[in-house]
Amino acid sequence: MRLPEQKKIGLQALQADLVLCDGQLERLGVSPDLFPGRLVSLKPNVSTRFGERLVTFRAVNQATLTRHDVYTLAHLAGTAEIRARLQAPADRWQSGAIGHLGNEPDARGWLGEQLVMVEYDACHYTKATIRDKMRAFRTEGQVVWGTSSALRAERIARAYPQAQVFYTPWWESPAERAATVAGGNGGRRAKRMADNLARPR
Known part of the structure; x- marks a missing residue:
């Protein structure tokens, strides 16, 4: 893909989602270096003791990246991954993940x-927060819930069958995503992750 086309696709995505990581842009066929970046160390799944990794976030301008803390950047990227999973058009999407409390x-x-x-x-x-959010959201529309843990996605899906719930590994590179879909390195955890990504939208 030519650079002008990459730039156009990247701009459309970033204008809708505000922040993406390198892997998300690469999965769109866009070179991340076309946009300002911020390299951080974080745990995508905050409930675990391990799993720290380096991630580069990208935005249309550097101010967006410096204005927000790492947690907010990750939350924006996670929300963006849900839009990608749903294949939702950018012009019919309003991200409010910066003010995600409540x-x-x-x-x-x-x-x-x-x-x-x-x-x-x-x-x-x-559990109480999940319950309250589910109740509040379903009065307005269909609830779509993405989470950074495949096991957690299964548990929430069982507890709230009326919601669409799936595993959302926004941080993965294209190679990592291919390995996840294929079942990773084997074992129950890898199968769970692959099954979650393979579920129909």
Whole structure:
């Protein structure tokens, strides 16, 4: 893909999502170096003791990256990954993940005639918080819930069958995503992750 086309696709995505990581842009066929970046160390799944990794976030301008803390950048990227998973058009998507506290969704979007209420969960919500958010969101539209843990996605899906719930590994590079879809290195955890990504949208 030529650089002008990459720039156009990247701009459209970043204008809708505000922040993406390198892997997300690469999966769109866009060179991350076309946009300002901020390299950080973080744990995508905040409930685990391990899993620290380096991630480069990208935005249309550097101010967006320096204005927000690492947690907010990750939350924006997680919400963006849900939009990518849903294949929701950028012009019918409103991200509010910067102000994600309380019972407001991280994003609202339209899939055809269906309004969806979107939440990204980095595994720090309590059961009570999940319950309250689910109740608040479903009064307005279809609830779509993405989380950074495949096991957590399964548990929430069982508890809230009316919601669309899936594993959301926004931080993965294209090679890592291919390995995840293929079952990774084997074992129950890898199968769980692959099954979660393979579920119908």
